[in-house]
Amino acid sequence: MNDRRQNFRDPWRFVPKGWSAGPWPRLSPVFLATARSCTNLVSGGPLLTVLCVLLFSWSWTWSAIHEAVLLAKWVYVLAMTLAGLSIIGMTFRPGREPERHQKFHRERSVARGMAGAVVIMAIVLWVLLSPSIPGAFQPLPSLALPLSGLCAIGVIMLLQAVRLMDEMERSILSEAAALTAVVLTSVFMVWTLCKPQFNLPDIDPSWALFTATQVFFAILWVFVVLLRTERWDPADYLGWDARHERQL
């Protein structure tokens, strides 16, 4: 087991000691790989949108750009859902846990709360952005109650995660939220001022919501990388990566 964990190329190295039995550890590398790929995709959301625009809208007309952005929306929302579900999957470890991993309880609870909130946000975004629903983002009577319920659960999960966060994690979150507000307000003001001169279209509320989410995650990712000087990695955060077991 120790030899296996020493091998950096072995994807099974993330499976903690004592987790060799049962089907769950076999799924762990899958969860981990999915979480890593999807969180990178989510944090690179604006880049993804630009790429989609470049790939699918050579004509650079508003309708072509709109279609490309719509495609980016679905990829983005799907990535959010997958990332959140994978992190939740990683945080649940059925059965008796080895004693040495008890200390990661706080990190796991924070990750689970954040990931749960992200999944709920993705579901809500999915419903609101769905082109099959006429007048998306308008409060549809049939969807208002379940959506409100989902949002309430998401807020509770987020608050629970924030309650368990330490001071640096809270400062990163609040700075990212503040910067997102500043960026979005500036964009909104510039857009409104330039609208008559450049004949820009009206701001679509669902598009604005999608952009706000994208900008927030991009800023959050940059803050985490800059402040922690490490690539954000679910495995590292959840204490699964043996590289940080003992840093002296």
Next chain:
Amino acid sequence: MKNRLRVLRAERNWSQAELAEALGVSRQTINAIEVEKYDPSLPLAFKMARLFGTRIEDIFSEADEDLGAPARA
């Protein structure tokens, strides 16, 4: 702000995770403090001083101050 956290931790042969657990913060926070990317709050600094059995000014100093030099009279 400069700090001697890594040295103090190494003297006691503690890992970042062990120190983080003792202080009730994440390992990433300890790493960020050690590489001087994050300055801890005053309560956390007091907690560190108590844990290492020393004064706050023996752990942290201003960037242009030398932590190894004896205090001037």
